[in-house]
Amino acid sequence: MTLSMLQGEPTVITVGAGLLGEALDAQAVPRVDVAWRPPLPGTEEALATVLADPRRVRANEVAAGRLVSARPQLVGVRPAREALDLPPGTFLHAGPPIEWERASGPMRGALIGAMLLEGLAADPEEAERRLAAGEARLDSCHHHRTVGPMAGVVSPSMWVFEVRDAEHGGTAYCSLNEGLGKVLRYGAYGEEVLTRLRWMGEVLGPVLAATLDRAGPLDLRALATQALQMGDELHNRNRAATSLLVRELAPAVVEAAPTHAAEVLRFVNGNDHFYLNAGMAACKVGADAARDVPGSTMVVAMARNGTDFGIQVSGLGDRWFTGPSGVPDGLYLGAYGPQDANPDIGDSTITETAGLGGFAMAAAPAIVRFVGGDVADAVAATRSMYEITLAEHPAYQIPALGFRGTPVGVDVTLVARTGLLPVVNTGIAGRLAGTGQVGAGLVSPPASAFTAALEALAGESRAQIG
Amino acid sequence: MSTGDGPAVDLVLIRAGVYHDSVGLMGVSRALAALDGVEVAIVAMATELNLGLAGELGFTLPEARPADLLIAIRACDAATADAATGELDRRLTALAGRTAGGGPAEAPPRTTGAAARAHPADVVLVSVPGEHAFAEALDAVEAGLSVMVFSDNVPVAQEIVLKERARLRDVLVMGPDCGTAVIGGTGLGFANVLRPGPVGVVAASGTGAQQVTSLLDLAGAGVSHVLGVGGRDLSAAVGGLSTLRALAALDADPATELIVLISKPPAPEAADTVQRTLTTLATPAITALLDVPGASDLTAAAEAVLRALGLAVPRWPSWLAPAARRRGSALWGIYSGGTLCVEASIIAGRGTFTDYGDDAYTRGRPHPMIDPALRLEALAKVPEGDVALLDVVLGHGADPDPAVTLAPAVADATGRGVAVVVALVGTEGDPQGLHRQAKAFHSAGASVFVSNAHAARHAVALLGDAPESGVGT
Numbered sequence: 001m002t003l004s005m006l007q008g009e010p011t012v013i014t015v016g017a018g019l020l021g022e023a024l025d026a027q028a029v030p031r032v033d034v035a036w037r038p039p040l041p042g043t044e045e046a047l048a049t050v051l052a053d054p055r056r057v058r059a060n061e062v063a064a065g066r067l068v069s070a071r072p073q074l075v076g077v078r079p080a081r082e083a084l085d086l087p088p089g090t091f092l093h094a095g096p097p098i099e100w101e102r103a104s105g106p107m108r109g110a111l112i113g114a115m116l117l118e119g120l121a122a123d124p125e126e127a128e129r130r131l132a133a134g135e136a137r138l139d140s141c142h143h144h145r146t147v148g149p150m151a152g153v154v155s156p157s158m159w160v161f162e163v164r165d166a167e168h169g170g171t172a173y174c175s176l177n178e179g180l181g182k183v184l185r186y187g188a189y190g191e192e193v194l195t196r197l198r199w200m201g202e203v204l205g206p207v208l209a210a211t212l213d214r215a216g217p218l219d220l221r222a223l224a225t226q227a228l229q230m231g232d233e234l235h236n237r238n239r240a241a242t243s244l245l246v247r248e249l250a251p252a253v254v255e256a257a258p259t260h261a262a263e264v265l266r267f268v269n270g271n272d273h274f275y276l277n278a279g280m281a282a283c284k285v286g287a288d289a290a291r292d293v294p295g296s297t298m299v300v301a302m303a304r305n306g307t308d309f310g311i312q313v314s315g316l317g318d319r320w321f322t323g324p325s326g327v328p329d330g331l332y333l334g335a336y337g338p339q340d341a342n343p344d345i346g347d348s349t350i351t352e353t354a355g356l357g358g359f360a361m362a363a364a365p366a367i368v369r370f371v372g373g374d375v376a377d378a379v380a381a382t383r384s385m386y387e388i389t390l391a392e393h394p395a396y397q398i399p400a401l402g403f404r405g406t407p408v409g410v411d412v413t414l415v416a417r418t419g420l421l422p423v424v425n426t427g428i429a430g431r432l433a434g435t436g437q438v439g440a441g442l443v444s445p446p447a448s449a450f451t452a453a454l455e456a457l458a459g460e461s462r463a464q465i466g
Numbered sequence: 467m468s469t470g471d472g473p474a475v476d477l478v479l480i481r482a483g484v485y486h487d488s489v490g491l492m493g494v495s496r497a498l499a500a501l502d503g504v505e506v507a508i509v510a511m512a513t514e515l516n517l518g519l520a521g522e523l524g525f526t527l528p529e530a531r532p533a534d535l536l537i538a539i540r541a542c543d544a545a546t547a548d549a550a551t552g553e554l555d556r557r558l559t560a561l562a563g564r565t566a567g568g569g570p571a572e573a574p575p576r577t578t579g580a581a582a583r584a585h586p587a588d589v590v591l592v593s594v595p596g597e598h599a600f601a602e603a604l605d606a607v608e609a610g611l612s613v614m615v616f617s618d619n620v621p622v623a624q625e626i627v628l629k630e631r632a633r634l635r636d637v638l639v640m641g642p643d644c645g646t647a648v649i650g651g652t653g654l655g656f657a658n659v660l661r662p663g664p665v666g667v668v669a670a671s672g673t674g675a676q677q678v679t680s681l682l683d684l685a686g687a688g689v690s691h692v693l694g695v696g697g698r699d700l701s702a703a704v705g706g707l708s709t710l711r712a713l714a715a716l717d718a719d720p721a722t723e724l725i726v727l728i729s730k731p732p733a734p735e736a737a738d739t740v741q742r743t744l745t746t747l748a749t750p751a752i753t754a755l756l757d758v759p760g761a762s763d764l765t766a767a768a769e770a771v772l773r774a775l776g777l778a779v780p781r782w783p784s785w786l787a788p789a790a791r792r793r794g795s796a797l798w799g800i801y802s803g804g805t806l807c808v809e810a811s812i813i814a815g816r817g818t819f820t821d822y823g824d825d826a827y828t829r830g831r832p833h834p835m836i837d838p839a840l841r842l843e844a845l846a847k848v849p850e851g852d853v854a855l856l857d858v859v860l861g862h863g864a865d866p867d868p869a870v871t872l873a874p875a876v877a878d879a880t881g882r883g884v885a886v887v888v889a890l891v892g893t894e895g896d897p898q899g900l901h902r903q904a905k906a907f908h909s910a911g912a913s914v915f916v917s918n919a920h921a922a923r924h925a926v927a928l929l930g931d932a933p934e935s936g937v938g939t
Contacts, residue, residue: 003715005612010649013581016593017600019489023862029652032585035574037485038533044597051604052627227857387576418576
């Protein structure tokens with residue numbers, strides 16, 4: 001046996017006592033020092049068990065490989081009742097499952113709005129009464145191959161983007177983006193909100209469906225790759241991606257629906273976040289491809305319902321691991337302030353799950369002011385995420401980092417070891433039902449969700465390996 | 467300990483989630499304790515041991531976890547305590563800055579895996595607290611790098627996993643609890659500066675390897691590599707996994723002409739395979755078995771190596787103190803090296819021997835080769851008329867000048883009628899300088915030997931009831 005370290009003078013990685021590193025410096029030995037810190041408290045035993053699991057390395061290669069090789073294609077736009085087989089009186093919502101009793105203001109507001117939209121109540125009071133009585137069936141979007149931003153409420157008559165993974169064959173869905181301000185996903189349910197939703201169901205959805213029949217499928221992987229190089233991080237900034245989307249679709253919109261083309265294009269153009277929902281479905285279809293790899297410690301969903309922040313892990317099936325949602329730190333619109341903010345909400349963290357959003361901050365220097373920082377902070381945020389991820393995305397690259405791929409595939413064990421939590425960019429909803437958006441900023445997931453997942457991984461490992 | 471006029475002020479702080487390594491914190495503690503008016507300063511991770519120390523000193527302590535930083539300061543007045551916390555913050559900031567290389571955009575890696583991905587490297591040196599060492603060492607193995615695990619207190623089950631994975635990845639795991647290694651002239655951990663040469667060492671004992679190689683160096687024989695395997699490698703549970711790999715690696719190494727295996731007697735389960743491997747080596751091999759009464763000692767092993775190389779065995783240097791005024795009545799072995807401690811106690815066959823490098827004494831505090839505090843305390847307690855035998859190990863990683871703290875304590879001891887014998891393990895090339903240290907201890911009244919075995923025999927001879935030594939050569 002030949003040991004490579006015995007050939008020539010070694011370069012040493014040092015981790016631990018500074019004095020032993022200094023002893024190498026005194027010998028002029030080249031070395032790389034690890035800025036080591038103890039893991040999250042109480043995780044030592046579970047970490048040792050999970051790290052020792054012989055399935056882990058390969059399982060994570062498989063899971064991360066599937067996530068980054070997904071080729072999401074926007075294939076259509078369809079009514080949720082049909083695409084998701086949603087019966088009347090059933091609503092999907094963002095985040096891990098939640099009941100009305102524990103639902104936050106914006107979640108309740110969005111559900112009230114959905115009741116009104118579906119004609120299941122005559123006014124908000126009746127809607128609230130019926131919801132409180134348990135007359136509607138609620139379920140997590142994620143349980144239906146679906147994601148929804150903010151409250152993420154999907155009702156049967158809403159139209160959804162349909163995204164297919166040309167690599168692995170999966171399908172995922174996301175609602176259409178309503179724009180900013182007073183919108184259902186932020187918990188507003190006034191008449192203007194409902195009017196817009198009705199128009200989206202009657203005009204926008206059918207026109208986009210006809211457009212995609214002509215122009216689809218649209219390669220969202222290629223589009224996202226372009227947008228990252230144009231200054232988007234594809235969670236809080238979707239301006240470039242939306243522009244690219246319009247450029248791709250506009251001729252077909254005109255051909256498919258000449259009488260509605262102007263209003264449809266004006267609506268899409270007027271909303272810098274229009275791409276977000278298609279992008280979320282693209283992230284979801286990739287993350288779902290990475291599900292259910294036994295032994296994998298990779299996160300396949302991060303999602304918030306406004307009360308709980310939940311994660312799912314590839315090697316742990318459909319189980320949720322939750323902790324309390326935090327209040328984002330960011331900038332507020334108008335006279336709103338932190339006291340008006342609801343705890344973090346929405347499935348849009350699927351973008352961070354797939355290596356975008358906060359993980360791609362270095363690609364989007366234009367939005368760093370949202371977080372009160374400068375460009376160096378954005379670069380530092382992205383760099384720190386390489387510490388807790390399993391791969392670098394082969395297509396999603398960051399020009400400012402020498403076209404390095406974005407950090408992708410959060411590893412629960414690395415979160416526990418470094419104490420670094422995923423960096424999440426997010427919008428901020430008002431805490432009172434009916435308020436709408438009050439700001440945008442950065443938020444940290446609760447560490448307890450990751451430590452709970454780690455414990456479960458350890459339990460599963462012991463059961464499998466003995 | 468008296469404090470002038472007013473009552474002393476106790477200041478106890480727990481800082482949650484702040485981490486610094488124990489050696490760095492020791493420097494901070496020392497700096498604070500040196501401030502005028504500060505009686506006691508403990509800045510340490512809040513491990514059970516450190517909390518216990520603070521408790522014994524009379525501090526009232528709140529709940530704390532091992533991941534928290536404990537600060538306990540006793541000062542003559544509140545202003546002094548304040549000044550001390552100011553100094554504390556400056557020192558801790560400096561400590562944090564020490565590891566934060568590069569600008570804000572080039573943050574240092576946070577795990578061994580991240581470091582290995584970002585930088586080409588050949589070997590990893592892990593010295594984080596033992597309960598956290600597995601993750602870092604496994605990162606190294608999974609990155610295809612050999613790793614030295616300096617950390618102790620690593621569970622044996624984790625050691626086995628590491629070594630089995632190392633076999634699959636064709637790398638070597640040295641340790642856990644591996645104190646020394648020399649890779650092509652580079653010393654890792656506690657390592658003496660040795661001349662290059664033909665002797666390759668595989669060692670289950672760090673200080674055992676240091677003693678043998680230091681003596682070889684003195685005699686003009688150099689080493690190719692010293693590969694530590696950890697004290698448990700030849701146990702039944704571990705089965706010699708690393709010993710076998712290290713032997714094979716040295717056998718394949720063109721610079722190694724003679725292999726020396728320094729180990730405790732292998733467990734019967736491991737002995738057969740090791741023996742079989744030894745017979746298949748193309749390179750000649752010598753085995754030095756430790757911890758066996760009547761077997762050869764480390765010095766004898768070094769002499770056997772010299773003979774095998776065809777070199778003369780020199781007279782090992784010693785510096786004798788003026789003849790003891792009276793015969794000692796009891797022997798106290800105050801050691802930092804585990805193998806040296808066992809060797810001396812076997813040779814002496816009597817006395818009270820303590821290895822302050824043992825796991826029990828190093829949880830949450832630096833090794834006694836770096837921090838002499840516990841040994842200074844022990845030496846101060848040796849009763850008048852007794853004999854104290856201690857080791858001083860030189861080399862990279864060890865105390866940069868052990869004589870500074872230990873020699874005055876030795877002088878104190880000899881001054882009150884304790885006979886002190888020092889086993890000085892090191893080479894002239896070591897940063898501390900073998901002769902300079904020998905002279906300092908000799909001037910303090912100690913008898914100094916470069917051979918631990920000779921030091922032990924001399925200590926026994928100083929005892930009043932000493933029979934002729936029947937142990938060793």
